[in-house]
Amino acid sequence: MNTPEAPAKHPGEQARGEGVYTVVAGDTLGGIARKAYHDAGRWRDIVAANPHLDPRRLRPGETINLPQPGKVAIPR
Template identity: 40%
Template sequence: MGLFDFLNKGEQKPVQPANKPATGNTDFFGNTNQPAATTQGDSYTVVSGDSLSKIAKHHYGDASKWHQIYDANKATIGSNPDHIEVGQVLNLPKI
C-alpha cells in the first residue's frame, strides 16, 4: 500500500476488538483450562465382576491407575470406589 492509497481512502472506522471469550476458566490466550480428568476419552459400561482396578488393568495395562477412573467418575460412583454397579457407564480419561 502506497502513500496515495492511504490518502485516498478517506475516513475509516477503527478496527473493532475481537469478541472476548466467555468468562470462566480461560488462560491469557483464551484457551479453556479443563482438568485432565474431564479430558475426553473412552466410555465403559460396568459388567458383573468388574472393579475399577480390573477396568484400569484392561484399559490402561496398569491396575494402579484405577484412581484416575475414580476421579473422573466420582459423581457416578459416589464416595465408595469399591461400590460400582452393573450397567454404570464410566468415562475412561486419556492418560
C-alpha cells in the same frame, strides 16, 4: 454436531483408555484400569474422572468415563 459413540460389541468391552466403559458383573476398578491402561494402579485416575463413582459399589450397566491415556495423572 454431536455424533453418537459406536456401541461396544459386548458390555464392558470398550476399554483401552478411551471414552466410556460399561460396568459388567464382577468388574473392579483395578480390573478396568488394567484393561484400559495396562496398570491396575490407575484406578484412582478413573475415580478422579468420575466424582459420582463409589469405588466399592460398581453396578452392572453403570457407565463410567475413562480419561485418555495422555491425560491420566501419574503420581510423582
